[in-house]
Structures are given as C-alpha cells and as structure tokens.
Amino acid sequence: MTLTSIAEDDDQDIEATTSTTIYVCITCRRAGDPEDGVRPGLLLARATARAAEGTGVTVRQVRCLANCTRALSAAVRCDGAWTYVFGGLDADKDAGALIEGARLLARAEDGVMPWRGRPEILKRGLIARVPPIDFEEESE
Amino acid sequence: MTLTSIAEDDDQDIEATTSTTIYVCITCRRAGDPEDGVRPGLLLARATARAAEGTGVTVRQVRCLANCTRALSAAVRCDGAWTYVFGGLDADKDAGALIEGARLLARAEDGVMPWRGRPEILKRGLIARVPPIDFEEESE
Secondary structure, X not given: OOHHHHHHOOHHHHHHHOOEEXXXXXXXXXXXXXXXXXXXXXXXXXXXXXXXXXXXOEEEEEOOOOOHHHXXXXXXXXXXXXXXXXXXXXXXXXXXXXXXXXXXXXXXXXXXXXXOOOOOHHHHOEEEEEOOOOOOOOOO | OOHHHHHHOOHHHHHHHOOEEEEEEOOOOOOXXXXXXXXXXXXXXXXXXXXXXXXXXXXXXXXXXXXHHHOOOEEEEEOOOOEEEEOOOOOOOOHHHHHHHHHHHHHOOOOOOOOOOOOOHHHHOEEEEEOOOXXXXXXX
C-alpha cells in the first residue's frame, strides 16, 4: 500500500489499514527516582495501553529507547511514515498525547506528524525522528 | 530472511544481503555556525558517502532528524535491527565511525549494535534507538 492509495481512503480506513505502534520504555525513571519499585516508564506504558483501547493503536513495552537522560521516553511509528522519539513524558499526564500523536501520524498523507494540532508535550519533548524505510534521499 | 538465516552466512554475505543505511542530516549546524554557507551536516554527509565506498553501506541525505540541539546528527538502520540516532558528530572526524557502526549493526545477530568495539563517538553521542518493525514486546 502506498501513501497515495492510503490518501484515497477515508480516515476510518486509514486507521484500520495502517499499522501504528507506540513503543513505551518501561525502564525509564527520572533523576532521583528510586531504582527499586515500579518504574515510571512502566506506569506510562500501562496508561498508554489503557488510552489506546478502541483506537486501533498498538502499544508495546520496550526495554530502553536509550533516551535515559531525558526520560520518560516513547516512540511512535506508522507504516510509510517517519518514526518519532519523544522524551520528558509524564506517566500521569501524557498517555493521551501519545495516542493523539499516533493518530495524527496515521492520518498524515506525507508521513510527517503535523506540528499544527500536535499536543504540546510532543512538540517540546521531541527528541529525534527517523525516515521511513522507503525514504528517498533529499537533495542538497 | 530471518536473523537466524543471516547468522548462518559468513560476514561477507551478511553485509551483501542486509540493507544497511546511514541517514545524515544535511541541515544540521552547530550553535554559532552561520545560517548561510555550507552546512556542516552536508559536509558530514559527503564525508560519510566517501567513507562508505566499497563497504555496501548506503548513505542518504536527509533534511532534519529533529536532533537540532545536539547536532550534527545521523541515524543508522539495518533490516531486522534496531535503528540508532547519534548526535554531537563532527564533519571532519566521524564519517568513519558511522561506517564502522553500520557494519557492526549489520553483523549483529541480535539486531543490537554492540557496545564493545563501538566507536567512542557512537557511545557518548547516542541519542536514542528504535526497535525493528518485527519487535516483540518485552515483558514487565
């Protein structure tokens, strides 16, 4: 399926036919958090899984996105789109923002998560993005 | 091709049959660099392309990996492996390290770029990593 053919479907079909996944780092903790006890990253993963129910977005727990200095961390990927890594997330507040970002990315015809309408934490918490597999080189 | 079948080949075959790509951000500049003139990121992309000759590693120029605060930036991806984003790169010095990192990743049977033997700049410059598409969830 190409981005063009996705674009010809309506929103509902897009979300059903594209595979959108949020990877939440369950080893993440903030500076000063105890090493034992439940990791805040795990709490964020659980909250995101709850928030994803019925949305078609998949949530996967992952051990370390290597963004430890700017935890909590999550990555959002979607077939044919750029993959986004976010940091500075809050387990109590940001699950919904991750779902909203994933849905924005799934609907984006150009594979880029739009800045406009993106939840604020996914703006200031943007760590990096990686091109889709079929990415064509950009000229100088 | 699975990671298992890759592991059964010898090193040369691995590098020939896996698709290993380095994405170099050509818009990157360091704090204080002029906005006009050749971007250091472009210089790094060119140096990395030269260093890749004959290695089987593909180098792609990309406009912005969104790691602007910790430029220069590049990402290394390989089929079936984690994708790695690096920052703090130097256009004059680090092209070879990116190639070495890409080759380490291509040879890694577990899809993880080994820490041991990894060029120093790919240790201290690690920004984030993202799981492969076929990643299976890790348990709590």
